[in-house]
Amino acid sequence: MNYGCDSSNSCLKVSYPAVFSLQNLSKPEQTTAMIFFVFTLLFLVAAAVVFLRVFAKLRSKVFWDGDGRKKTTFAFFHPYCNAGGGGERVLWVAIRSIQKRYPTVQCVIYSGDTDASPDEILGRARQRFNIKLPGHVEFVFLRHRGWVEAVKYPYFTLLGQSLGSLVLAMEALFSLVPDVYIDTMGYAFTLPLFRYLGGSKVACYVHYPTISTDMLGQVSQRVAAHNNASFISRSPVLSQAKLLYYRLFAFCYSLAGKCASVIMVNSTWTYNHITCLWNAVDRTHIVYPPCDVAEFLAAPLLDDETKPRQILSLGQFRPEKDHPLQLKAFHKFLSAVDSSRKSDFTLVLAGSCRHEEDQARVRHLQQLAKELGIDDRVKFRLNISFEELKKLLFESMISLHTMWNEHFGICVVEGMAAGTVMLAHDSGGPKLDIVVQHGNKPTGFLASDTDSYAAAMKTIFEMSSSERLEIRLSARESISRFSEEEFETVFLMLCEPLLKNLLRS
Structure with a gap:
């Protein structure tokens, strides 16, 4: 019922038909109505799928071979x-x-x-x-x-x-x-x-x-x-x-x-x-x-005693790569080094920047290095070529990787193939697949926080060149399963x- 008023302001009673409701139906009728509703809905969904599928096929680009037949x-x-x-x-x-x-x-x-x-x-x-x-x-x-x-x-x-x-x-x-x-x-x-x-x-x-x-x-x-x-x-x-x-x-x-x-x-x-x-x-x-390691493997493994005491990080500048951890670990390592020898050590962060968001991260890292007082010992190399990548790897002593639960770690394999001593995160692919024992010999080092990374850096740099060479050789031998072939x-x-x-x- 609804009440309104006419021009003389006297109220009028207006009647509306009853609204359809399942409650007005018997139970068998309710069941039939629900089945009809479900099947109608399924039909409409199926019809929409068929329509979109046909529409997509009609709009799709097609490629033909020289014989006029459609290419796969x-x-x-x-x-x-x-x-x-x-x-x-x-x-x-x-x-x-x-x-x-x-x-x-x-x-x-x-x-x-x-x-x-x-x-x-x-x-x-x-x-x-x-x-x-x-x-x-x-x-x-x-x-x-x-x-x-x-x-x-x-x-x-x-x-x-x-x-x-x-x-x-x-x-x-x-x-x-x-x-x-x-x-x-x-x-x-x-x-x-x-x-x-x-x-x-x-x-x-x-x-x-x-x-x-x-x-x-x-x-x-x-x-x-x-x-x-x-x-x-x-x-x-x-x-x-x-x-x-x-x-x-x-x-x-x-x-x-x-x-x-x-x-x-x-x-x-x-x-x-x-x-x-x-x-x-x-x-x-x-x-x-x-992992295209053929060119890395072609280079002989020489005594690294004459190499610069350089640590190289390779990877895109994404948040999950945890570059701040690298800077903090390097800072902690340097803090324990005699002041007269600090200039012997360098950290290079190399990788690709995809967009402004990545570039902003690089600027933040540069600021962090400055705040830690190590900006004179840290270098950034962005969007480098394959030739530049090889050069950096060959002249570095340690390859550094800090991503927690890295799915695999191609840069880890490349570092091992190039003859650097690998220092990777103790999780994910590096832990389970890459930096693992080979012939009961170690292939690198694993760490998980600032202290353990700094300690591993100290250990690697203090090892004799022959001790490092044994690890480097074992690492190279272990990576054949990651070849392009x-x-x-x-x-x-x-x-x-x-x-x-x-x-x-």
Whole structure:
């Protein structure tokens, strides 16, 4: 009932028909209505999927061979293919291996590097990694890479970047629907999109899980870290809320990851976490990343007594690399050195800067070095070439690595191959796969905090050159399992089922 007033201000009684409600129906009718509603909803979802799939296929770019037949497309989702890090080496060697084995397959890269031309990107790959592709690679440039930038999401970063990756993946899918799709940067939420909307065969190469049991543990134990702000770790309520958020995210991450037919991981550490989260042991394989160490191994291992007492850090300037720990450890080491000898020691931080965010970190590190009073003993080398990288490695005595739970650590392998004494973080890939005993002999040193790093630096510099040489020789002998040839063999073996029945005889 509703009451209104006419022009004479006398009230009028107005009647409305009864609103439809399940309560007005009998129980059998309620059941029928609910079934109808569920089936209607499922039909609409299925219709939307079919429509989007057809729409994507109609918009998709198609490649033809000389005989006028459609080429099989093998697409790599790597929005930062021009970054110049270890993940990019995996990308370029993977493409090269596909082109060598399957020359009729058209390789495609979904790239967000709109500020560079294809020739510039390929030129950087040659310069940085000494890799030249035997065939043509097609680039699909994505305009919305900003959706996956961490800086866009100061809070709920994992969720924001993952949802952002769906926006980027939709742009990619509507530009080109590939026959085979492989995510090589860790955007697992793109996998169901390409499998169900694109109808592609789907695989992934995981460098580092987006979320790990270690991250859950940090929040649960209220440990402050680069991914767990101190104001959250200090609050029991906020910590519990974040733990719930992480667990829900881990569940969704698991559902997305299971969409891959082939799952490749780069280390034992990553394997343990991915199999725990995704529960797909039968499809998960360790494929060590390719390390181009041939040119390093070609150089003879000489007595390093005449080398500069130089420590070299190689790696992108990302927060998880923990460059501040390197500066603090070096400062602590120098504080115990006689003042007359401090000038003998140098720390070089070399690596690539991807964008302004990385450059800001470098400026912060330079300021920290100044505050610690070691800025005259610290050098920064940014975006160096492969030749410069080799020169730095050959003239350094120690290679330094400080990332907690590094998924693998290509720079660790390169340092060992070049004949430096490796000092790496006591966790992740370096601990489980790389800096391990070889023939019952040590291959380097592991540390975990400022004190242990400073102590290891002191130990290495105080060793005799013959003692260091024994470690360097053992390290070199241990790294053959990380060669490019080994990577290509295993990668192609796992990709073969994806391409089966797609290639014409």
